[in-house]
Amino acid sequence: NPLCLQAWWAGTRQDLNIANMTDAMASSGLFFKDGKKRIDYILVYKKSSPQVEKRSTFEKNLRAEGLMLEREPAVTNSDIMFVKIHCPWETLCKYAERMNIRMPFRKKCYYTDWRSKTMGRLLKSWLPRNPMKLDKEALPDLEETDCYTAPFSRARIHHFTINNKDSFFSNSTRSRIVHHMLQRTKYEDGKSKMGINRLLNNGTYEAAFPPHEGSHKSRHPIKTHGAQNHRHLLYERWARWGMWYKYQPLDLIRRYFGEKIGLYFAWLGWYTGMLIPAALVGLFVFLYGLFTMDSSQVSKEICEANETIMCPMCERNCTLQKLNESCIYAKVTHLFDNGGTVFFAIFMAIWATVFLEFWKRRRAVLTYDWDLIDWEDEEEELRPQFEAKYSQVERVNPITGKPEPFQPFPDKLSRLMVSVSGIFFMISLVLTAVFAVVVYRLVAMEQFASFKWYFIKKYWQFATSGTGVCINFMIIMSLNVVYEKVAYLLTDLEHPRTESEWENSFALKMFLFQFVNLNSSIFYIAFFLGRFAGRPGKYNKLFNRWRLEECHPSGCLIDLCLQMGVIMVLKQMWNNFMELGYPLLQNWWSRRKMKRGGQLMEHKISLPQWEKDWNLQPMNLHGLMDEYLEMVLQFGFTTIFVAAFPLAPLLALLNNIIEIRLDAYKFVTQWRRPMPARATDIGIWYGILEGIGVLAVITNAFVIAITSDYIPRFVYAYKYGPCTDQGYRQEKCLKGYVNSSLSVFDLSELGMGYSGYCRYRDYRAPPWSSTPYEFTLQFWHVLAARLAFIIVFEHLVFGIKSFIAYLIPDMPKDLCDRMRREKYLVQEMMYEAELEHLQRERKKNGKQYHHEWP
DSSP states (O other): OOOHHHHHHHHHHHHHHHHHHHHHHTTOOOOOSOOOBOEEEEEEEETTTTTTTHHHHHHHHHHTOOOOOEHHHHHSSSEEEEEEOEEEHHHHHHHHHHHOEEEEEOOOOOOOOOOHHHHHHHHHHHSSOTOOOOOOOOOGGGGGGGGGEEEEESTTTTSSOSSSSSHOOHHHHHHHHHHHHHHTTTSSSSOOOOOOHHHHTTTTTTEEOOSSSSOOSSSSSSSSSGOOOHHHIIIIIIIIIGGGGGGOOHHHHHHHHHHHHHHHHHHHHHHHHHHHHHHHHHHHHHHHHHHTTOOHHHHHHTTTTTEEEESSSSSSSSSOOGGGHHHHHHHHHHHHSTTHHHHHHHHHHHHHHHHHHHHHHHHHHHHHHTTTTSSSOOOBBOOOHHHHTTTTTTEEEETTSEEOOOOHHHHHHHHHHHHHHHHHHHHHHHHHHHHHHHHHHHHHHHHHHHHHSHHHHHHHHHHHHHHHHHHHHHHHHHHHHHHHHHHHHHHHHHHHHHHHHHHHHHOOOOOOOHHHHHHHHOOOOOOOHHHOETTTTTTTTTTTTTTOOOOOOTSSSSHHHHHHHHHHHHHHHHHIIIIIIIIHHHHHHHHHHHHHTTOOSSSSGGSSSSHHHHHHHOOTTTHHHHHHHHHHHHHHHTTTTTTTTTTHHHOOOHHHHHHHHHHHHIIIIOOOOOOOOOOOOOTTHHHHHHHHEEEEEEHHHHIIIIIIHHHHHHHHIIIISTTTTSSSGGGGGGHHHHHHHHEEGGGGGGGOOOOOOEEEEEEBTTTTTTTTBBHHHHHHHHHHHHHHHHHHHHHHHOOOOOOHHHSSOOHHHHHHHHHHHHHHHHHHHHHHHHHHHHHHHHHHHHHHHHHOOO
C-alpha cells in the first residue's frame, strides 16, 4: 500500500531527525547532566533567600507529583541557583489526560469534489509557491498539524500515533503541563498555600520560565537537521529583517510560543495585509489632490486674489494680509480636501467592517487548524490578592463545587464606583492639559505675529500650530506614564477575581486613558477650533483677555492634518524605540555589569542555555496588552479621522511592516521564552475594535460636514454657482465660490487706525445692509446641508456595514463541511481502532491460552 509505505517512511525519517536533534540539544545544555532528561522548566532562586522551608516543601511536593528536579549553580553569580525540571513520560500522560490535551492519532484525508480538485491543480500549477511555507523535511514535527486529534487518554493510548515518546509531546505542551503542576502544588499546609505565582510574589523564587531551544544563531545551515532548533528556525525565517516581505510561519510561532501569542501575530499579519488596499486607495486620493492642485478653482481664486484684504487675526501687532498670501495653504488643503474625500471616508468605514468580519473567518480557520474549536478554558485559579482580601467570606463555586473566597456585591459596587470616579478624574486631567495647550496657542499666536524674524512673522499660524503639536505630544507621553500607574492602582482597588478579569479591566482602562489622551486635542481642532471665535468687532475672548483662535483663510483642515501627522509619526517612532531599543539597552547593560564584575567568562558559549535565558529580559507584566494597545490605537488613527488625513493607512502599513519584525526579533532574541498559553480569540480587543469602527463613521461624517469645505462648495455649486442648472460637474461651477464664502467688515469699526473694508470667513450680511453682520440665507442653507449630510452619511454607511456583516458568515462553508466530516471520520476511526485492538488482544490471549493448555 503506497499510503502505508509513505507513512512508514515519514515516521522513520522523523525518528532519525529527532535523534539527531536530540544529540545537538544535549550538547547545547538543554538536558540534565545525564544528557537524556529534557529540561522542561527552570526555577531560579537566591541562596541568600530566607524562604528555605517553603522552597524545600514545594520542591518535595513537586517530586511527589512525579517531576524530576536537578540543581545547578550559576556560572556568573555565586548567589544564584537554578532548578531544572523534567517531566517523565508517565507524568506527562497523566496530566495530559487531566488537562484534556488533544493529541494526533491519524493523518487527515480531506474530502473534496471534482471541482475543488480541478481548481486545486490549476492554482498549484499557476500560482507561485508560498515563499514562507516551511518544508516538512526541514521540520518533521510540524506534521502534527495534518493529523486528526482527540483528547488524550491513557486507556486509549493505542489510538494515538506515537513514533517517539520524546517528541510526541512538543516542548510547548510539556512546558504547559509543568506550569499547570507548578500552579497547583502546595508549599505550606492550607487550601490557598499553593502555586508558583505566590512563591514569586513573596521572593521564594526569582523567576520561573521555560527554556529556549538553544541559541537563535547557528553556524549550521537551516536544512541541517542535526543542528536545528525551533528558535533558530524562527530567527532565520521570521525574525530577521531580510524576511520583511514574506509570510509569517504561524504554525511554528504557535508551536514555539503557544496559541495566544500565535493568534496575536496572526491578527497583526491580517491587519497589516488588509491595510494594503486602504493604503493604496488613500494614496490615490492624495495623488488625485496633488495632480489637481493647480487646476482647482478654489486654489486659483485664492492665489489670484491680489486685491482682497483679510481682517487681522489677532488683537495687537497684526498687519493686514492679502488673501493670496494663503495660496500655499490653499493648495496643501486641496491635497486632503478634494472630491475623493467622501468616497474615501465611505470606503474606510466599509473597510473596517470587512476587516473585522474576515478576521472572524480567519480566526475560525486558525482555531480549527490549531485544535481550539472544542477547547474550553479551564477554571482559573484565584488571584492571591483576592484570596487574601476575602478569605473570611466564602461560597461554593458552581463549577468546582468547592468553597472559595467571595466578594460581596456592596463591596464590589463601592469599589467599582471609586474606580469609575478615578477614570473620570483622569479624563478630566487630559481635558485640562488640552485646555492648557489651547491657552498656549492663544498666547503664542500674538507673540509669533509680532516676531522679529520675517519668516516666523509671515507664517505665524504654522509656527503656532507646529509648536502646539510638539508641546501636546510631550504632554501626551508624560501623561501616559501617569496613566499606567493610575490604571494599576484602580484595577488593584477593584480586586478582580482572576488574572483574566484583571487583564481585561486593566486593558480597558489603559485604552480609555490613552485614547482620550491621544485624540482629545484632535477632536478640539476638528470640531471646536474657529467655531466660537465670533466675528470682527465682536470677538469672543478667553478670560476677557485672549481672543479665541480662528481658522486659517483656507480652512481648519490643514491644522487637523498637521496634528494627526505629527502625533502619529512621533508616537510610532517612540513605540518602536521602546519595543526594541529599551530591551537591547537593558541586555547590553546587564552584560556590561557582568564584565565589569569579572563574572562573565571569556567564551559566551560556555554559559548553559538556562543561564543565557536568565540574563535575557522577562516578558513584561502586561503580556500582550502593550502590543494590542499600540495597534488598536493605530487602528483608531487610521479610521476615525481618515477623511482629514488619507495618508494614515499608508503610514500605518509602513509602521506595521517594521512592527512585525520588531516584535519577532524581540520575542526570539531579547526576551525569555514566555509560558505557552492557549486562547481562542484576541479577547476584549475585538469589542474595542468594533466600537472604534462605529465611532469612525460618526466622526468622519462630522469631519466632512463641519471641518471640511466640501458641503459649502457643494451648496454653492448647486444653489448659487454660475451653472446651477447643469449640476456640479465641472470646476467652472465653483467660479466665484471664494468671494461668496467671505463676508465684508468695515475696518473703521476696529478703532486701530484702519479704513476701508476687509474680508473674513463667514456668511454674514455686509455693514451697509439693513441687518448688518446677521447670518445670511446661504448660511442656513449650508447648515441644513451639513445636518442632512451627517444623517444621510451615517445611515448609508451603517446600512452598508450591516449588510456586509450579514453577507459574510463567521465561518467559511468549506470549513463547516470539513468539521462535520472530520467528526464523522473520527468516530469511525476510533471505532475501527478499538475493534482492531480488541481483535489483537483476543488473538494474543488465545495464543497464550493454547500455549499453557498442556
